[in-house]
Amino acid sequence: MQQTYNGMPASAIRGVRWRKSIRSNSTGNCVELAELPDGGIAVRNSRDPEGPALIYTREEFRALMLGVKDGEFDNLLA
Template sequence: MLKTYNGMPATELRGARWHKSRRSNSQGNCVEMAELPGGAVAMRNSRYPEGPALIYTRPEIRALILGAKEGDFDPLIAAN
């Protein structure tokens, strides 16, 4: 696999198995994630699968997921 970098086209991540949340809706409003060789994790917008991918370390993903579980980002989903 070629060297990964933030913002690279998600389509260049050959062999990536993208996973979408079960909470994703029919409009495709979801983020997809894929484990990469070496343990990094890629993230992309499910509405633009050919668009840019952001690459995170395993500790960064862990902090994000645990923070979401603990409600750290709840103000971001509050109704307008």
């Protein structure tokens, strides 16, 4: 199994399917996610597919998503 770590080049993560948010658009709001073989989640900026990836455990990503769904970060949109 490939060793992944925060900040590694997203292009070095092999054998995953990157999925782009349907809210991504041509003006630069581009985020992609990929499920890793170990169950983790990788996040990258699709405008820079060679750039760094953020790597989260499934538990970390779940906590983030639940917080987003609960509106905990809505103040960041203002």
